[in-house]
Amino acid sequence: MKAHLTELLTQAAKSLGVDSASFSILLERPKSADHGDFATNLAMMLAKPLRQNPRAIAESLIKALPASDYVAKVEIAGAGFINFFLNGQARHGVIAQIREQGDRFGHNSAGQRRKVQVEFVSANPTGPLHVGHGRGAAVGDCLARLLAANGWDVTREFYYNDAGAQIDNLTKSVHARAQGLTPEHPTFPEEGYRGEYIIDIAKAYLAGETIVADDQQVTASGDVNDLESIRRFAVAYLRHEQDLDLQAFQIKFDVFSLESGLYTEGKVESTVQALINSGHTYEQDDALWLKTTDFGDDKDRVMRKREGGYTYFVPDVAYHVEKWKRGFERVINEQGADHHSTITRVRAGLQAIDIGIPQGWPDYVLHQMVTVMRGGEEVKLSKRAGSYVTLRDLIEEVGCDATRYFLAARRADSQLVFDIDLARAQTNDNPVYYIQYAHARICSVLGQWGGDQSTLVSADLSRLDAPHEAALLQRLDEFTDVVKNAADELAPHMIANYLKELASDLHSYYNAQQFLVEDSALKLARMALISATRQVLKNGLDLLGVSAPEKM
RNA sequence: GCCCUCGUAGCUCAGUGGAUAGAGCAUUCGCCUCCUAAGCGAAGGGUCACAGGUUCAACUCCUGUCGAGGGCACCA
Numbered sequence: 207m208k209a210h211l212t213e214l215l216t217q218a219a220k221s222l223g224v225d226s227a228s229f230s231i232l233l234e235r236p237k238s239a240d241h242g243d244f245a246t247n248l249a250m251m252l253a254k255p256l257r258q259n260p261r262a263i264a265e266s267l268i269k270a271l272p273a274s275d276y277v278a279k280v281e282i283a284g285a286g287f288i289n290f291f292l293n294g295q296a297r298h299g300v301i302a303q304i305r306e307q308g309d310r311f312g313h314n315s316a317g318q319r320r321k322v323q324v325e326f327v328s329a330n331p332t333g334p335l336h337v338g339h340g341r342g343a344a345v346g347d348c349l350a351r352l353l354a355a356n357g358w359d360v361t362r363e364f365y366y367n368d369a370g371a372q373i374d375n376l377t378k379s380v381h382a383r384a385q386g387l388t389p390e391h392p393t394f395p396e397e398g399y400r401g402e403y404i405i406d407i408a409k410a411y412l413a414g415e416t417i418v419a420d421d422q423q424v425t426a427s428g429d430v431n432d433l434e435s436i437r438r439f440a441v442a443y444l445r446h447e448q449d450l451d452l453q454a455f456q457i458k459f460d461v462f463s464l465e466s467g468l469y470t471e472g473k474v475e476s477t478v479q480a481l482i483n484s485g486h487t488y489e490q491d492d493a494l495w496l497k498t499t500d501f502g503d504d505k506d507r508v509m510r511k512r513e514g515g516y517t518y519f520v521p522d523v524a525y526h527v528e529k530w531k532r533g534f535e536r537v538i539n540e541q542g543a544d545h546h547s548t549i550t551r552v553r554a555g556l557q558a559i560d561i562g563i564p565q566g567w568p569d570y571v572l573h574q575m576v577t578v579m580r581g582g583e584e585v586k587l588s589k590r591a592g593s594y595v596t597l598r599d600l601i602e603e604v605g606c607d608a609t610r611y612f613l614a615a616r617r618a619d620s621q622l623v624f625d626i627d628l629a630r631a632q633t634n635d636n637p638v639y640y641i642q643y644a645h646a647r648i649c650s651v652l653g654q655w656g657g658d659q660s661t662l663v664s665a666d667l668s669r670l671d672a673p674h675e676a677a678l679l680q681r682l683d684e685f686t687d688v689v690k691n692a693a694d695e696l697a698p699h700m701i702a703n704y705l706k707e708l709a710s711d712l713h714s715y716y717n718a719q720q721f722l723v724e725d726s727a728l729k730l731a732r733m734a735l736i737s738a739t740r741q742v743l744k745n746g747l748d749l750l751g752v753s754a755p756e757k758m
Numbered sequence: 759g760c761c762c763u764c765g766u767a768g769c770u771c772a773g774u775g776g777a778u779a780g781a782g783c784a785u786u787c788g789c790c791u792c793c794u795a796a797g798c799g800a801a802g803g804g805u806c807a808c809a810g811g812u813u814c815a816a817c818u819c820c821u822g823u824c825g826a827g828g829g830c831a832c833c834a
Contacts, residue, residue: 236777247776253814260814284777285814330834372834493832504761504830511832518834547829548763574763575827614773619763621827623770628783633796635783643796651793695778703772706781717789717798758795 207299207430207683208233210276211244211290218270222263224252235684239673242281243297243680249286250349261285297676298667300683304738305662312689312745317358321533324350326540327459328365331444332376333401333591335451337576337613338542340597341622344613344751345573347457350700351749353538356693361534364459365525365658368441369466370518375399376444377437383408384430401591407443411436419445419460454601455610456751468521468528477517477524478509486558486739501554502671519548523555530563537568538696543619546572571696573618580626604629607752611638614750615702637706641743642755644709648740649756653719655733666727666735674715675735681711685742689749698750705746712739 212231219229230250236245256263264282271280276296281289300620304311326346329339347362354360367373379398387393389400398404410417414428417439424442428433452459468474478494481487486497487509494510509520528535549570556563578585578595588596601609608629615637616622632639652659670679685704692700721732744754 231776232776234774235775237780240775241777245777247815250776287777367834370834425818491832495832508832513832515832517832522834543763543828545829545834549762550832572763572828617764620771621764625770628770631796636796637782639796640782643794647794647797654793695774699772703781706772706784710781713797714799716793717795718791722793758794 207276207292207296208244208687210274211246214271214274214277215248215288217272217665218267219248221270222256222266226258229255235680236289238251239676241283241287242279242291244290244292245283245287246290247287248280249288253286264288264738266672294668294671297679297683298670300459300679301667301734301738302663304682304741305734308741309745309748311741312685313355313357314686314690315357316690316693317353317356319357319359320535320540321361322358322536323361323363323529323532323534324353324538324540325363325365326350327457328541330367330372330447331441331448332372332399333444333445334403336588336591336594337578337596337597338594339451339572339598339622340455340609341573341576342540342542343452343455343457343597344610345571345618345698345753347610348614348701348749349538349540349571349696351751352689352693352698352701354600354748355689358536361461362457362459363461363463365463366445367465367518369464369469369521373437373441376440377433379404380407380411380436380440381430381433384412384436401593403444403447403590404562407440410443411439417442417446417499418465419443419449423580451597454598454606456606463525463528465521465525468524473524474516477527477555478520480527480559480561481523481555482511484558484560496551496555496558498551498554500725501550501557502552503554507551519551519555522548522552523559526552526556526568527559527561529568530561538571539568540571540573540618543572543574569696571618574621576622576624578611578626578702580625585626585703600624600626607642608636608638610751611702614698617697617699638752639758640713641705641747642753643758644712645740645743645747645754646756646758647716648712648736648743652733652737652740655722655729657730657733659737662730662734665730667731667734669728669731670735672719674711674718675732678711678715678735678739681708682738682742685746692749701746701749705743707738707749708743708746712736712743739752 211233215231231246231248233246234245242254249267252263253260261282264286267288268280276292277289277290278293283289324346327339327343329335350360375395375397376399378395382394382398383404393397411426412428414426415545416423418423419442424438426439429435481496486500488495492512493508495506496509498507499505508517510516585595588594588599590596604626612624612629627637688700688704692698721736723729747754
């Protein structure tokens with residue numbers, strides 16, 4: 207419909223002698239029904255080039271508009287807005303579209319099956335996933351779903367650092383616990399991990415247990431002083447724990463990438479060599495530096511430390527070179543805002559290597575901190591982890607659906623307050639239940655109607671003329687744009703907001719009108735409308751990874 | 759000190775440069791002999807942090823100030 211109106215306006219503008227390349231037509235949905243179904247500011251945009259009063263231009267434009275089968279009325283309003291009022295046929299056409307497209311309604315093919323990778327969570331195997339990882343998981347998974355709905359070929363990837371100082375620290379911590387040391391003991395590692403889960407790992411290690419994670423099987427040697435065995439076992443143990451966390455959150459990854467693999471396969475070395483060859487490196491103070499200032503950084507960064515090891519961003523660059531070589535013309539990294547500083551360095555490294563990677567590649571979506579509240583107080587302590595709220599604790603307490611919704615329903619770049627009491631509430635306060643209830647309500651009504659859904663094709667939709675029906679029809683029609691915009695903006699929260707509004711329209715309608723009425727033609731039309739609404743609610747919830755229950 | 763993000767109703771948050779800035783909670787008042795009251799309707803509640811600027815038009819874009827969070831390692 208938007209395309210149709212754009213075409214009408216383009217022709218009208220042409221007939222006024224305006225070059226169609228000199229302006230772009232913006233059509234929006236007015237907030238108020240008084241302003242029609244669509245509005246454009248075209249006349250105001252043309253005021254300057256034509257040097258005329260916007261209202262006068264609007265009048266000429268309207269006169270020049272070609273006839274249309276869908277437009278009932280056109281008005282000038284305010285400073286020069288042109289408001290379009292559609293006829294019934296144009297308004298209820300969306301119901302047929304929804305019925306025909308089903309689960310695919312709202313989807314488009316903008317991505318043209320091109321390859322995109324969404325990397326998210328990427329927690330290091332040094333502890334259980336916490337609520338911050340949960341936000342990354344919820345946002346990242348929704349992004350992946352959104353991109354798939356927009357026609358991209360999506361790969362979900364989890365990268366973890368199993369090779370650095372943090373892992374040494376983990377190994378020492380487990381080693382200490384295996385010897386029966388507590389954090390209070392003077393020889394317990396200074397920066398060691400103190401959570402109770404370290405004790406569990408030590409016990410399992412001493413018992414010689416076998417762990418399966420990432421398709422690898424690791425058996426503990428049980429030798430208290432075999433640090434290499436402890437390291438391998440602890441990493442596998444925690445990766446397995448994280449797998450359980452992700453499983454509880456119903457998130458699946460296509461690929462797990464290991465930092466250690468980049469070293470063993472020589473990718474780090476070859477990347478360093480490529481950087482040296484690029485001429486953007488230099489030696490100073492016994493260290494090797496990358497001139498990241500050549501690419502917008504405010505100071506150069508050390509690549510190889512004096513003691514010989516590489517700093518963390520070097521394998522990160524190597525990893526991204528691999529991503530590029532694997533054919534991802536688009537990569538989106540979802541991470542916590544505390545990793546913000548890596549962006550400039552990774553991009554600088556990729557530019558230095560100069561293998562055709564575009565300047566702004568890859569994309570980043572950063573999420574801000576999460577604070578968890580219960581009973582009006584901040585929740586900080588977790589038994590398992592010792593210092594933070596674990597994702598699994600949260601899921602166990604509030605459920606997977608509510609956790610996912612709450613973590614994805616806010617803009618990623620603003621700080622989030624997670625109110626456990628609200629998320630648990632099975633009342634109208636809770637947006638998750640509010641939306642799911644709308645879906646269940648429709649299912650219930652359709653069940654009581656008991657008719658065959660296929661008969662809805664023949665419904666006389668012109669009977670849908672009540673104000674609540676017009677509002678609902680318009681909302682359904684918006685879904686396609688919302689899915690497109692949310693993907694373009696990498697903003698899954700837009701889906702959550704849309705669903706709240708759609709549910710609200712449905713609930714208002716439900717209370718204002720009886721659906722199962724005597725008049726069988728009217729009843730059929732209303733069944734067609736709520737059936738379409740049910741489908742869109744489900745499609746939207748699917749994008750968030752939240753279930754659409756038929757009964758509550 | 760420098761860089762990034764945020765600042766909207768008492769609280770939690772929406773708001774692709776457009777018309778009277780919205781929703782939920784909380785407060786007040788209504789609605790179930792009727793399809794699920796996990797619902798609906800109504801009222802009150804605002805200097806869109808502050809000050810400039812760009813524009814026909816700014817919550818939205820630009821600059822500065824203040825406030826919150828995060829970054830600024832030969833840690834990851």
